[in-house]
Amino acid sequence: MTFSPELEARFAKMIGNYPPGRQKGALIPMLLYAQDEVGSMTPDLIQEVSRRLKVTPLEIEEVIGYYTMLAREPRGKHHIQVCTNVSCQARGGEELFAHACSRLGLHNKEKSADGQFSIEEVECMGACSWAPAIQVNYDFYYDMTPEKFDKLIDSLRQMQ
Amino acid sequence: MNQPTLLRPPHPLEVRVLTRRFEYPRTEPVWLDEYLRTEGYQALRKALDLTPEALVDEVKKSCLRGRGGAGFPTGMKWSFVDRKSPKPKYIVVNADEGEPGTCKDRILMGFDPHRLIEGCLIAGRAIGSNRGWIYIRGEYRVYIDIMDRAIEEAYANGYLGDNVLGTGWSFHLSTHTGAGSYECGEETALLESLEGKRGNPRLKPPFPAVSGAFQCPTVVNNVETYSAVPDIILKGGEWYAGLGTPRNGGTRLVGLSGHLNTPGVYEVPLGMNLLTIVNELGGGVWKGRKLKAIIPGGSSSPVLKADECDIPADYDSFAKAGTMLGSGATVVLDDQTDMVRVLARLMSFYAHESCGWCIPCREGTAWLKKITQRLDSGVGASKDIDLIDQISNSMMGRTFCPLGDAAAMPAMAIARKFRDEIEAKIQSTQAFVPAPGTRPLVVL
Amino acid sequence: MPDPITLTINGTQVSCAPGTLVIEAAKQNGIEIPAFCYYEGFSLQAACRMCLVEVEKMPKLQPGCTLPAAEGMVVHTESPKVVEARKSTLEFLLTNHPLDCPVCDKGGECELQDMVFRYGAGESRFTEIKHHVDEKQWSPAVYYDGSRCILCYRCVRVCDEGIGVTALGLSFRGVSAQIVPNRGDHLECDECGWCIDVCPVGALTSGTYRYQSRPWEMNHVGTVCTHCSDGCKTTLSVRNGQVLRANNRDRSGVNGEFLCVKGRFGFDFVHHKERLQSPLLRKNGQLQPVSWSEALSAVAAKFSEVKARNGQFGVIGSTRTTNEENYLLQKFVREGLGSKNIDHHRTGDVVTLLDALKGRTGALATVNDLYTAKAALVLGADLSQQHPLLAYQLRANSRHHRSATYLVTPGPVREEQFATKALRSNPGEELNLLPQLSDDLKQHASLTVLYNAAIKGDAVRQLVAFCDSLGIEVKYLPLVDYSNSRGALDMGLLPDLAPGYQPLRNPGLNAAQILSSPDLDVLWVVGANPLKSASLAGEKAFVVVQDLFLTETAQRADVVFPAASAYEKSGTVTNTTGEVQRLKHGPKVMGTKSDLDIIALLARQLNIDLGPTTPDRIFEQIRKTVHGYNVALPVVATGGAAPTTPVNGGVPVAVNPSLISPSGDTLFTSGTLGRYSKMLAKVMEAPGQLFKA
């Protein structure tokens, strides 16, 4: 399996960040960065990472099952994560999540048929003072309201 | 960089040490040039001339206590590392920032990344380390990118690398990303994650200072803790200690969130009154409503009712009030808040984040989640409230790592302090349950 | 020995070695601290929290499984606080447990049931919906029911630390946490089934045993595994004459809890539908079932006739029959038939070793020595494939005592995972590489050397000479392949050596010579299958076979006697380290007789007096007359392993190396016998491949 030259360069550097013989340390970053490029934990990806870091597929499975950001199935092009934990809940996070679901016609952890959007209710993402917050892929949007959300979706659709 | 105007204009009550480079409005981090212009890396230069013992002593004198949650004295933690051990020693920055309500470390990394790097260098010097990692939660890709760029700058200008500032001492630093797990903020789970494994916590002892990352002596501190170090070295431990109250040195970041007029992250000296923080910095409860409760140190800290909040915000005073300063995250709840809903949401968080390693936490958090969600949806009986208390008691102090306590403490506090409110919610929805005194056979 | 420390447990002063865990210190003094995740000899987890105890001056309850006992410590293991904590932990466990005890295999021997019975938690306050996951089949041998799993991680540890396979892991988290197999939805492993045995609940169940029986309906018979030569004890659980399960539940014998796939699942040949259950006699060219008396008379008639005319007998004995049977057979042949032509399939060179050692009986290693030795040297053998118990011992020794292991093998072997040095040699050229290791080996005070059939004849003498030159204490472990290969040698199933390695002046024909002799009148094969790989030159030979199945050899026979397997009889066998253990009969297969009975019946028909013919009396005779077998009777009688001390008969012997050939078995095969185990056939997914990737 091949990765983009940028990712290859990142991997090459990353492996050097761990003590000799302990390159397994790079496992989680490698999986996450590779997922950004590949989309999900495909069998090919697992095999490739297993080969490069000399870890068994079982060790990778243990990790994938544990970390919520590692996905077995590809998410939407715009993966919308709405926080509903206390600080966001206090300022309308749950209502925002309900709005987002109905706006996109999706349930929690679903993906739209065209693959553009997927939605997930997430735990606190450290944006509590600017609640309610959402993340689209890695981009934060703060002090959200249903109106702002609708505008955001529109502009994301435009991007296609 | 995607962090539009996260900063508020400075408030007169703030004492700005960590945040002194943050003018408002600012969206760009302080890169190396600006950092150097504002005393950047001066502390490092000073530290390179001091002995490791002197550095540890200075930090001890500052009364700096860990800002990650447990409030352990930082200087003491550093002194546990055996500098003479033949093994490499490591510096690990805990930037997992997972505790609900907490959003301060991102500000430090996002606006003043070199401060953190300088803190790591000084800590490395103090324990005889040549390598560190900044473990940043996966969702914070923006901050990983900022830190990566700052680290690159530091390498390019001789602050990091094989020959730090020409002294022949080498120190290497890199970021490491998490991938979605609150438990990975617990220091030993973090180390497991750093080694490429599931975030299951480790048996303690041995503590990380003896056997940490890759089984070598390791210091794990929070971002804010390291960030405080450069000023302590530059201006002296005593100066820093003097900013706070006895045994509670310095300033700290408080993340204000919830029902406030001006939520945000502020820097206050330890010991500032909690109500002052809420009313002055936070601009008071929003929409002219009244205060109902404060979660004063992150979601794991036991809630304070409005009438319990008139206390100094420092480690010891909070402990006396039966709660904790934790990560400094302060969630303010107004008088219209449904506490059952808050409780249910918190319990679903802990059930989601329990790693599952030990029985009381794995089964206890799941059970609490089910009960509280049922109560929230209006199906319950008052003995459920006792049950919440009993389950929490069965978890307290018996789990493998403190996550079990972190879930049990708020559950117990809310169930006890807001019993009337929970009862009222149960009563108001009696129509949905079978005849009084009976229990539904199956509860969906 | 460092000074012991003193602490108080439940009001009693006890002492223990420094570093002892509280749970062990309590156990040593007869106090049980309950535990699920703590498993002696494996890494510490402190996950189940059942072992929490109250320690004075410590604010929180402490896990006894990880807390080292300290001087002056005051521990309470049954205080109200502790009992309450245990009860609540059990209540937690039961919240998501399906409570399907009535249909669970583990019912009656489940640690969870026992604990709940003892500590209460019988009434649950849990009224919510339970978390459920469906049961999965991971392999023909292993099923996993995640709902029943209590996540004690015992299975994960025995697989990883004990066997070195690491086929089990932990995935997902929180209540959804699950044990997962290494190949997505299935297991690729040694299929040893140890995970099933250590599971305290019914989460892991066995493909052979599940839903077959309740534990209390079976008789549990401790006997010795009949597959390889390591001599593991195995407990057969028998109901109505049927073996339903095998494990080593009492942890006795040389193997403790260890068993490989053959020991745990390879017992099903016993009830294979092709088992012979009636004597067969060739009539009109066809083998036909006949009565015992008809078959015995036919053989007796032939034997008397050939004996009377001084014709040529050839006898090939077995490597799976008991010492008593082997002893009686050679006595029958030598004294009764007056023939010297007796041999068996030899798989290792013990004879030359004994000769080269010149009477040094202390230089022979036992299975336990492998666990205590400071260093071990393995020559030629792939232990994990051919001697799983010995591999396990070396691994445990390395894990617990950091012993050194040196390997010289023709191919990659799993022991490389922990070996100090591993060298690769051409097959049969292992000795050439030894000089490279001598400096390393000399570092150790003592050494145990294991060698297989690649080292035979003069090479064994060279090996001993090399070891003598090291100037350290060396013990030897000659590897042979079948369950009683060693007993066959010791009991003199050899043309040139009588029992106890006593040389005979005029040797008889060896196995190869017997098969290739055109003048052979009678070929008598007891529990062997020589015609699988060789042809019989003696066309006129009358062939008598005693066996379990109609093997290639039996198909050529004129008379076939249906024999009982090792699981169906009493007697003793000797494993590859020369330790004698007792067989106990478990199941019964209708129509069969033990080889001992068959030999005795033949003797009676021929009016040959062989003396007593019960296993016990013959063993008495062996103890008195066979050199090295004067072992302690109580040890054997109580199911222990008694080391023998064989020496050569004082006359140098020259072994013909071409008569020694390895069985070629792997972890999943067991000669002809193994072909009749359906379970072994089913689990052979990728034998031996696992560690070569």
Ligand SMILES: Cc1cc2nc3c(=O)[nH]c(=O)nc-3n(C[C@H](O)[C@H](O)[C@H](O)COP(=O)(O)O)c2cc1C
């Ligand atoms: C469940 C759990 C989650 C934690 N999460 C964090 C975190 O996100 N960030 C952090 O700095 N410390 C966290 N901690 C605290 C760390 O274990 C540790 O005490 C801290 O990193 C030490 O640094 P300090 O001494 O600078 O506070 C957490 C602890 C627990 C038990």
Ligand code: SF4
């Ligand atoms: S399967 Fe059994 S032995 Fe393995 S962890 Fe689960 S309960 Fe324990």
Ligand code: FES
């Ligand atoms: S035996 Fe101690 S926690 Fe399980």
